[in-house]
Amino acid sequence: MSSDASPHTERLLVRQIRWVARDVVELRLTRPDGDELPLWEPGAHVELTLPSGLRRAYSLCGNPTDACTWTVAVHRVPDGRGGSREIHDTALVGRELEVRGPVNRFPLLPAEGYLLLAGGIGVTPLLPMARELTARGLPWRLVLGARDRSRLAYAEELLELGEDRVLLVPQDEAGLPDLAAEITAAPPGHAVYACGPAPMLDAVMSLCRAANPARTAYTERFASGDGGRQVVGTEGEFEVVLCRSGLRATVPADRSVLDVVRELLPAVPYSCEEGYCGSCETPVAAGVPDHRDTVIDSSERATATTMMICVSRSASAVLELEL
Numbered sequence: 001m002s003s004d005a006s007p008h009t010e011r012l013l014v015r016q017i018r019w020v021a022r023d024v025v026e027l028r029l030t031r032p033d034g035d036e037l038p039l040w041e042p043g044a045h046v047e048l049t050l051p052s053g054l055r056r057a058y059s060l061c062g063n064p065t066d067a068c069t070w071t072v073a074v075h076r077v078p079d080g081r082g083g084s085r086e087i088h089d090t091a092l093v094g095r096e097l098e099v100r101g102p103v104n105r106f107p108l109l110p111a112e113g114y115l116l117l118a119g120g121i122g123v124t125p126l127l128p129m130a131r132e133l134t135a136r137g138l139p140w141r142l143v144l145g146a147r148d149r150s151r152l153a154y155a156e157e158l159l160e161l162g163e164d165r166v167l168l169v170p171q172d173e174a175g176l177p178d179l180a181a182e183i184t185a186a187p188p189g190h191a192v193y194a195c196g197p198a199p200m201l202d203a204v205m206s207l208c209r210a211a212n213p214a215r216t217a218y219t220e221r222f223a224s225g226d227g228g229r230q231v232v233g234t235e236g237e238f239e240v241v242l243c244r245s246g247l248r249a250t251v252p253a254d255r256s257v258l259d260v261v262r263e264l265l266p267a268v269p270y271s272c273e274e275g276y277c278g279s280c281e282t283p284v285a286a287g288v289p290d291h292r293d294t295v296i297d298s299s300e301r302a303t304a305t306t307m308m309i310c311v312s313r314s315a316s317a318v319l320e321l322e323l
């Protein structure tokens with residue numbers, strides 16, 4: 001996993017906004033002249049710079065065959081860091097926003113078939129996957145869980161793709177989706193793609209590993225979904241050494257490594273600042289990272305040679321980064 005040096009950036013017009021579920025709005029973005037946009041594939045995300053300057057990454061969830069429109073959906077997180085509230089509470093139609101991307105860290109890889117597991121707003125990267133798999137004539141099944149029916153975003157679109165392939169699970173009526181049964185029932189050779197809150201993804205990963213035969217799982221995590229925000233600790237200060245630049249600084253308890261590094265190297269790449277997009281992934285030369293992101297799977301943390309400097313910290317007094 002390496003950082004994307006300089007994804008395509010341009011100003012796009014917010015052409016239309018509509019509700020697609022309770023607390024979820026969909027934004028349609030076009031070039032001001034209506035011209036075609038760069039191509040993208042299911043799983044890709046873009047980063048929006050909001051009027052306040054906040055930058056947030058969202059999965060593209062429209063139809064990749066619509067060459068002139070990029071579509072994202074945003075779930076309002078009342079206790080989040082403010083990005084989703086700003087989108088919900090600002091009159092954005094007719095305004096231009098800087099949009100960076102598309103970047104795809106969650107691509108559809110070849111498999112005999114696909115099980116798509118979505119929690120809440122995690123349906124957004126999986127909807128275009130379901131469209132793509134339908135177009136390719138490949139077998140797929142999608143399970144979408146949410147707290148209640150009103151929060152099942154894009155349920156109609158999914159059912160139109162194939163009622164027999166889609167299971168909608170409103171938690172207040174049916175409880176949590178039976179992930180174990182779904183993964184067990186997936187034929188060997190089928191890949192499992194999951195997007196949703198961290199506890200759901202941890203369960204998917206361990207169920208796929210335990211399945212016989214094991215299933216290949218691909219997950220995309222988000223830190224601010226309706227499963228709750230990721231809690232990022234702040235205890236302790238430490239030293240950070242930027243080996244290539246020969247620079248050194250103290251990271252105080254109340255600041256992130258990224259904040260401190262940006263003062264020294266303003267061009268360092270980053271995007272979500274919440275540990276889920278991977279843009280700030282940085283190789284570690286020495287020291288012990290304290291991984292707090294949702295990009296590196298918990299099973300890979302002990303051997304990971306990189307870290308997300310926006311949220312991860314240091315378990316050693318000095319952390320040396322390849323910057």
Ligand code: FES
Binds near residue numbers: 277
């Ligand atoms: S900026 Fe997104 S993971 Fe660090």
